[in-house]
Amino acid sequence: MIPYYGIDAGSDSFSQGNDPSIRMQWYMTPFDIEITDRLLATTRSVRRRLDFDRPMDPDVLRDCVGLASYAPNASNAQDWRWVIVTDPEQRAAIAELYREGIVPPMQELLERRRADGDDAGVRHSEAVLYLAERFHEVPALVIPCIRGELDPDLHLAWTASLFGSILPAVWSFQLALHSRGLASTFTTAHLLAADEVAALLDIPDGYLQTCLIPVAYLLGDDLKPPARKDPDEIIAWNRWA
Numbered sequence: 418m419i420p421y422y423g424i425d426a427g428s429d430s431f432s433q434g435n436d437p438s439i440r441m442q443w444y445m446t447p448f449d450i451e452i453t454d455r456l457l458a459t460t461r462s463v464r465r466r467l468d469f470d471r472p473m474d475p476d477v478l479r480d481c482v483g484l485a486s487y488a489p490n491a492s493n494a495q496d497w498r499w500v501i502v503t504d505p506e507q508r509a510a511i512a513e514l515y516r517e518g519i520v521p522p523m524q525e526l527l528e529r530r531r532a533d534g535d536d537a538g539v540r541h542s543e544a545v546l547y548l549a550e551r552f553h554e555v556p557a558l559v560i561p562c563i564r565g566e567l568d569p570d571l572h573l574a575w576t577a578s579l580f581g582s583i584l585p586a587v588w589s590f591q592l593a594l595h596s597r598g599l600a601s602t603f604t605t606a607h608l609l610a611a612d613e614v615a616a617l618l619d620i621p622d623g624y625l626q627t628c629l630i631p632v633a634y635l636l637g638d639d640l641k642p643p644a645r646k647d648p649d650e651i652i653a654w655n656r657w658a
């Protein structure tokens with residue numbers, strides 16, 4: 418169990434905490450930079466090292482959603498709903514739709530990457546296809562939804578607010594999973610069949626599915642940081658450069 422639920426998220430001073438000793442821990446325990454940096458650098462897309470056989474503990478998922486709820490969201494509306502699918506038949510139906518969306522374009526991309534001698538790209542495509550093939554075996558499929566509607570006329574600011582009000586929470590959720598020995602991947606391919614999935618799961622009109630996070634326990638040792646661009650390549654100081 419995580420100890421944070423007694424703290425009123427609306428209070429600046431967290432003065433509503435139920436347990437004063439826990440409150441003091443929050444103020445007094447310094448962050449271990451080495452551990453937090455490792456968590457941030459190694460929370461990766463896991464496809465080949467998912468434990469398909471180990472059942473999911475609902476309390477762990479509940480705790481991770483609880484921690485995700487501390488993420489920023491516009492006006493603190495928290496208009497979200499996390500649909501967690503563990504039922505094998507529902508998972509199989511979603512997996513079929515996921516495969517229909519991702520396999521043909523990924524197969525094409527794989528061929529192109531092979532022709533170009535892009536070894537890292539080939540490894541990525543093969544991993545994506547592997548997960549797609551076994552998608553129905555992943556113990557929990559988590560679909561974070563937010564209240565709102567997509568409208569091509571919606572101003573960029575409101576579109577950013579809509580997705581920005583849940584995607585930070587999704588990443589917190591993935592970090593919390595990883596710190597507990599679970600693994601996940603941020604995916605969007607099922608959204609090509611969002612209406613069918615909404616019908617399957619009774620997701621009402623007025624709620625948007627934003628992604629789908631397959632979740633399982635991690636097999637083997639912890640993950641290594643992936644290759645990423647150097648910060649100096651991607652920062653522009655003071656004006657675009």
Ligand SMILES: Cc1cc2nc3c(=O)[nH]c(=O)nc-3n(C[C@H](O)[C@H](O)[C@H](O)COP(=O)(O)O)c2cc1C
Pocket residue numbers: 460461462463464519541544545548602603604605606607643
């Ligand atoms: C918006 C978005 C959509 C993605 N969609 C998929 C997907 O449908 N299927 C999948 O296997 N991975 C998907 N990914 C995961 C990316 O392939 C992955 O994050 C990227 O290759 C970097 O690898 P890493 O997370 O291991 O560092 C998606 C990631 C993002 C951010």
